[in-house]
Amino acid sequence: MDAMIHIENLTKSYGANQAVRGISFEVGKGQVVGFLGPNGAGKSTTMKVLTGFLLPTSGKVTVKGVEVEQDPVQARRHIGYLPENNPLYEEMMVEDYLGYVAHMRGLPKDQQRKAIKDAVDRCGLGDKRGKDIGELSKGYRQRVGLAQAILHNPDILVLDEPTTGLDPNQVVEIRNLIKELGAEKTVLMSTHILPEVQHTCSRAIIIADGTLKADGAPSTLTADGNTLSVAVRARGGDTKVDELLKSLRALPGVSDVTTAPATEKGALSFTLVSKSDSDPREALFDLVIDQKLVLLGLERRTISLEETFRKLTIS
Numbered sequence: 573m574d575a576m577i578h579i580e581n582l583t584k585s586y587g588a589n590q591a592v593r594g595i596s597f598e599v600g601k602g603q604v605v606g607f608l609g610p611n612g613a614g615k616s617t618t619m620k621v622l623t624g625f626l627l628p629t630s631g632k633v634t635v636k637g638v639e640v641e642q643d644p645v646q647a648r649r650h651i652g653y654l655p656e657n658n659p660l661y662e663e664m665m666v667e668d669y670l671g672y673v674a675h676m677r678g679l680p681k682d683q684q685r686k687a688i689k690d691a692v693d694r695c696g697l698g699d700k701r702g703k704d705i706g707e708l709s710k711g712y713r714q715r716v717g718l719a720q721a722i723l724h725n726p727d728i729l730v731l732d733e734p735t736t737g738l739d740p741n742q743v744v745e746i747r748n749l750i751k752e753l754g755a756e757k758t759v760l761m762s763t764h765i766l767p768e769v770q771h772t773c774s775r776a777i778i779i780a781d782g783t784l785k786a787d788g789a790p791s792t793l794t795a796d797g798n799t800l801s802v803a804v805r806a807r808g809g810d811t812k813v814d815e816l817l818k819s820l821r822a823l824p825g826v827s828d829v830t831t832a833p834a835t836e837k838g839a840l841s842f843t844l845v846s847k848s849d850s851d852p853r854e855a856l857f858d859l860v861i862d863q864k865l866v867l868l869g870l871e872r873r874t875i876s877l878e879e880t881f882r883k884l885t886i887s
């Protein structure tokens with residue numbers, strides 16, 4: 573993988589509070605990654621270290637091969653950062669604010685005009701250039717935040733909760749804009765909103781309590797699934813639970829099987845987890861016949877997205 577972001581064993585403490593407790597991951601060129609976790613998980617802290625605004629307590633962070641702690645200025649050239657709550661100068665005009673940012677970032681004078689024009693155009697701010705930021709809607713402020721992030725044309729965007737606090741229409745607009753901007757960039761975007769990553773990201777990294785809980789395609793991490801609660805009884809002779817577990821795990825579409833407390837005397841109870849697009853009930857029924865078991869109970873339940881998230885993030 574062509575790593576644009578490389579985080580290795582990162583920890584960060586605020587006094588006695590260990591906010592990040594050993595996180596490692598890489599983000600490859602062109603990936604749009606959702607950084608998902610409940611409030612207080614350590615998302616913003618990780619992003620502040622990644623963007624060189626906080627020093628790590630231990631561990632290493634590199635951005636396009638530049639070690640952030642060693643050379644934060646060079647690292648930041650590669651990164652466009654939209655901080656949490658998008659702090660802006662309310663009394664400044666959009667255009668003046670972007671000019672100020674261009675100056676602060678050390679963009680050569682002769683490139684500033686074009687850089688501002690490009691950012692304004694790409695973020696759909698054409699008719700807001702001369703407006704005070706304080707007059708803008710939350711959605712447009714977020715566009716200004718994105719415009720300042722892309723002003724120096726960085727390869728990497730780090731966006732901290734870019735859609736939090738927006739109304740549903742604004743959420744869709746900003747999501748689409750991030751998708752457009754993300755087409756040519758590597759994006760790490762945090763959110764505590766679960767469906768957010770499914771709309772925008774090809775990969776989700778889930779953290780909670782400062783540790784990494786899951787990393788993969790949103791469809792596999794947060795897919796709706798089903799559980800089947802099954803209770804059977806052996807007819808006559810005893811059934812080996814281990815072998816039955818093995819047979820249940822081999823059923824098509826079944827991703828996990830665990831034993832459950834017996835629902836009645838003599839019952840062997842199991843919980844089968846399956847993907848939303850598969851229904852193992854028919855195969856299960858065949859197995860029951862084949863193994864000469866008595867089917868005592870069968871109940872199917874849908875696992876919600878929230879349940880999956882809760883399972884991963886509540887310790």
Ligand SMILES: Nc1ncnc2c1ncn2[C@@H]1O[C@H](COP(=O)(O)OP(=O)(O)O)[C@@H](O)[C@H]1O
Pocket residue numbers: 586589590591609610611612613614615616617618
């Ligand atoms: N400046 C700070 N000083 C002290 N503790 C902080 C500070 N910023 C964050 N924390 C704590 O660190 C933990 C992680 O916070 P944060 O990184 O903001 O999480 P998230 O962005 O996932 O909501 C929380 O327990 C939070 O209270």
Ligand SMILES: [Mg+2]
Pocket residue numbers: 615616617656732733
């Ligand atoms: Mg945060």
